[in-house]
Amino acid sequence: xxxxxxxxxxxxxxxxxxxxxxxxLGAGRLSPAEFDTRSAAVAAATTKRQIAExxxxxxxxxxxxxxxxxxxxxxxxxxxGMFAVLSILLAVVSGxxxxxxxxIAGPAGAVAIAHYRRDHHQVRGxx
Numbered sequence: 001x002x003x004x005x006x007x008x009x010x011x012x013x014x015x016x017x018x019x020x021x022x023x024x025l026g027a028g029r030l031s032p033a034e035f036d037t038r039s040a041a042v043a044a045a046t047t048k049r050q051i052a053e054x055x056x057x058x059x060x061x062x063x064x065x066x067x068x069x070x071x072x073x074x075x076x077x078x079x080x081g082m083f084a085v086l087s088i089l090l091a092v093v094s095g096x097x098x099x100x101x102x103x104i105a106g107p108a109g110a111v112a113i114a115h116y117r118r119d120h121h122q123v124r125g126x127x
């Protein structure tokens with residue numbers, strides 16, 4: 001890896017530069033027309049030097065704002081909700097209240113599968 005000005009950049013670096021341009025636009029340092037011009041230049045940039053040239057007249061700070069962390073969506077509540085809706089729908093459509101047992105059986109099965117996967121991956125990771 002190199003930090004040379006002529007080293008190539010990727011999508012991540014372009015996204016960070018765009019977020020910084022948005023911050024400068026929000027702070028009033030750029031007009032909408034300047035923002036449009038610079039954001040088009042960021043999209044076309046291929047090297048670190050090309051990106052750096054777009055920020056020479058703007059106040060210094062962190063080179064790029066930090067990348068926001070994305071929290072994973074919890075799957076268990078979604079699975080429970082899906083089983084509840086499915087079981088109620090099947091009970092109403094079929095007229096058989098036994099379908100309501102899926103409200104209990106579905107999430108229990110999901111928990112069992114999650115435990116199996118966790119244990120399976122732990123054992124697999126040790127060998």
